[in-house]
Amino acid sequence: MLFLHKSNLKNRAMAKSPITINDLARELNVAPSTVSRALNNSPKISDLTKQKIVKKAAELGYNLNMVASSLSRSRTNTIGVVIPFLNNFFYSEVVNGIEELAFNKGYRILIAQTRNSFDKEKEILRTMSATRVDGIIACLTTETTNTDHLKILSANDIPLVLFDRVRFDFPCRKVIIDNYSAMQQSVAHLARSGYKKIAHLGGPITCNISSEHAKAFKETLKREGLPLLTQFHLSTDLTEEDIMEAIKIWLTSRLKPDAIITATSYAALVVSKLIKEQKLSIPEDIALSSLTSEPALQFVEPQITSVALPGRDTGKTSMDYLLNEIEHKEQKSDTTIKPYQLIIRNSSFRNK
Amino acid sequence: MLFLHKSNLKNRAMAKSPITINDLARELNVAPSTVSRALNNSPKISDLTKQKIVKKAAELGYNLNMVASSLSRSRTNTIGVVIPFLNNFFYSEVVNGIEELAFNKGYRILIAQTRNSFDKEKEILRTMSATRVDGIIACLTTETTNTDHLKILSANDIPLVLFDRVRFDFPCRKVIIDNYSAMQQSVAHLARSGYKKIAHLGGPITCNISSEHAKAFKETLKREGLPLLTQFHLSTDLTEEDIMEAIKIWLTSRLKPDAIITATSYAALVVSKLIKEQKLSIPEDIALSSLTSEPALQFVEPQITSVALPGRDTGKTSMDYLLNEIEHKEQKSDTTIKPYQLIIRNSSFRNK
DNA sequence: TATTTTAGTGCAAACGCTTGCATATATTTT
DNA sequence: AAAATATATGCAAGCGTTTGCACTAAAATA
Structure with missing residues (x-):
């Protein structure tokens, strides 16, 4: 009927x-x-x-017919979500948070993955603005070094909230993690547990996160009176091969690190496995700590110390800000720093 | 300008x-x-x-302006994706596959999570059909026991492809895993490795997956000449509490199982941890095998045997079928069974 | 009772694009 | 040279809502 x-x-x-x-x-x-x-x-x-x-x-x-309604009202009740990857614990938690709030407020979400390609990011933003989304929440690619494509959004009056990987030179609300402090605490924790040769397996410095990590890494080592060895401070793309290569070199060199901080939890898992394969023990020979978290870290032996990031909360807050811009025309350009939690597990202190 | x-x-x-x-x-x-x-x-x-x-x-x-274009053409170039949860390895892989193909074919994807609530599923399908999506790909909730809400889609001429958790009593294309066979092989593998008291920690039988698993579990035990003990054949909601409770009972009872098959990889990780906490060893005292996979299974010690599911491929195939219906008006109602792979790792055979 | 206010409904334009059909040249065919 | 065809463009209706304004009748006020 x-x-x-x-x-x-x-x-x-x-x-x-x-x-x-x-x-x-x-x-x-x-x-x-x-x-x-x-x-x-x-x-x-x-x-x-x-x-x-x-x-x-x-x-x-x-x-x-929402299409007709949207055309008439010039509002689609749809928001665009742009992330590097979906199959990633942190991002899927963020999207989860966004989706929940969005759905409750009568919005639908349109998702697209950049797969870390700047060209795809541009293309995605173009089609999203053609779709006339009411707003966009995005985490930029590591390749994104200019913001012209974002300016087109403002020119079209499409509110934008950036999270995690952002560009501070673009005026819009940003929701990020306190990366500097996360690294600082991680290093300090390792230093105070007696580790002296701390290495960092980081991501590409083109992105704010990695550069903040890098800065904190150097400065904290200095503050703790530890040497900074250039070969222990790596910036890679964090592919499995990158990780393998870096770790093999570290573990077989004369001067091994006695603690490793990884940028991602996946890297931590890989490193943990490699260390064990070399018959070295965690945390006795080498400590391990990750700057990102996922449930798996608690299931490996030993459990891996990590910085827990509030993914859901980041998503919710971003969506909340976006709704304010959409519904109350509130235009701000500030940065919200979300708290993280350093969760100390057995991979980072010696039992003595 | x-x-x-x-x-x-x-x-x-x-x-x-x-x-x-x-x-x-x-x-x-x-x-x-x-x-x-x-x-x-x-x-x-x-x-x-x-x-x-x-x-x-x-x-x-x-x-x-895609909205105007959509209204005029009666086509939105948008497809709806309905899943229980986003932050789940399998589902996010599926969505990943869907998104990739969709994007390349000029479609956008609208995602919504049912969080396993039937009411939310109904609501989502309603709003998606108001949005005039060109088609929908969905994985039903475990609560979904009737298909009236799906009939509304057909009545509105919105093509639907179901995957993973489906209803065979609804005419549309379905893409599923060979759950019966996956369980069968898992049980057979354990039986042939010498395990005799095999237990199954399963999901709610309202869904096709769990009921196929259950059937295969019973029948294969019989075929292998092993006893079926009712307390070793559990159907739960697989929340962390459910798992804990079930495992505690099993591990502390007089008659312990010597092998456990879990429905999800997360359950396997939890069970693995609990077994180790009880100072029992895997696979010597108890073998462990999971009917779902995620990378973490390879990082725990011992690595956990599991059925690897082709998430990306499931997504791609579903999207492909949907596009055929949308673009070539091809109306089929068959079921595609995707191959799985039983990956045998150290958790399921004794070294002797 | 005459006048203003209020409540409930209808009219018609607008949102921005697509598309069948008509029209006007330009090109080819007989 | 006349007729038929091809090529390029314009006209106007249509997609299904929303919304400002106009209108009528009933209720409230003077």
Whole structure:
């Protein structure tokens, strides 16, 4: 009963097509505008007619055409989410947080993965703005070194909130982790546990996160009175091969590190495995600590010390800011720093 | 330069608003229809005018309004993806596969999580059909025991492809894993490795997966000549508490299982940890095998035997089928069974 | 009772694009 | 040279809502 056979259409006489408010209007002998207002629960329509209309709508299986509604209102109630990868613990938690809040507020989310390609990022933003999303939440690629594509969004009045990997030179709200402090605490913790030759397996410095980590790494070592050996401070793309290569060199060199801090939890897992394969022990020979977390870290032996990031919360806050911009036209350009938690597990202190 | 000040509009004279094809048409003294055709690279427009139009469009920063285009064409180039959870290895791999293919074919994806609630599933399908998605790919909740909400989709001519958790009583294409066989092989492997008291920690039997697992579990035990003890065949919601409770009972009972098959990889990780905490050894005292996989299984000690599921491939195939329905009106109602791989690791055979 | 206010409904334009059909040249065919 | 065809463009309706304004009748005020 979801369709009517309409005979008043010229080109598609007798075409089977979904019920519209016009169909309802004709059936009930009221104007389409009355139907629209009734279904939107406008106070201008009497309760009696509302009831009649709602009843008929249910009866005929009427389903609002959001496309038409969006065109008319110039609002799609859709927000775009741009992330490097979906199959990643942190990002999927963030999206989870975004989706939950969005759904409750009557928004849909459009997701796209950049796979860390700047070109794809540009392309995605272009199509999202064509789709007329009401706003965008994005985590930039590591390749993103200029912001022209973001400027197009502002020019089109599409609010943007950046999270995690951001560009401080672009005016918009940003939600990030206190990366400097996370590294600082990690190093300090290792130093105070007696480790002296601390190495860092980091990501590409083109992104704010890695550069903040790098800075904190150097400065904290100095503060703790430890030497900074250049070969112990690596910036890689963190592919499995990169990790393998770096670790093999470290573990077989004359001067081994006695502690390793990895940028990602996946790297930590790989490193942990490699160390054990070399018959070295964690944390006695080498300590291990990760700047990102995922549940797996608690299931390996020994459990790996890590910085727990508030993914859900980051997503929720980003969405919250975006909604403020969308619904209250509140235009801010500040940076919110989310708290992290250094969770000390057995991989980072010697039992003595 | 993205906006024009329009003075020909009645109600919003002087309003700043995005460039439309009408603006381009006026600037170039051609008809809007010509602009539309030119930008869509219609063969009916001369190369010269196409060039002029494309150039002007770039110059003014014209960006197609997909909403209007969708309304006009009755096609949104958007597909809906409905999954229980995003932060789950298998599902995020599936979505990954869907997104990749979709993006390459010019489709956007709208994602929503049911969080395993039937009511939310219904609500999601309603709003997705209001959004006029061109098709939907869904993995049903474990609570979904009737298909009325799916019928509304067919009534609205929205193609649907189900994956993983499906309802065989609904006519549409389905992409699933050979769950029966996966369990069968898992049990057979354990039996042949000398384990005799095999237990299964399964999911809620309301869903096809768990019931296929259950069936295979019983039948294979029988075939292998092993006893089926009811307390060793559990169906739970697989929350952390459920797992804990079940395992505690098993491990402390007089009659312990000597092998455990878990429905999910997360459960396997938890079980592995609990077994070790009880000072029992894997695989000597108890073998462990999982019916779902995730990278973490390879990082724990011992590595956990598991059934690897082709997530990406499941996503790609589902999307491929959906595109066939959307673009070639191909209406099929068959079931594709994806191959899995039983990956035998150290958790499931004794070194002797 | 005459006048203003309020409540409930309808009219019609607008949102920006697509597309069937008509029209006007330009090109080819007889 | 006339007729038929091909090529390029314009016209206008249509997609399904929303919303400002106009209108009518009933209720409230003077």
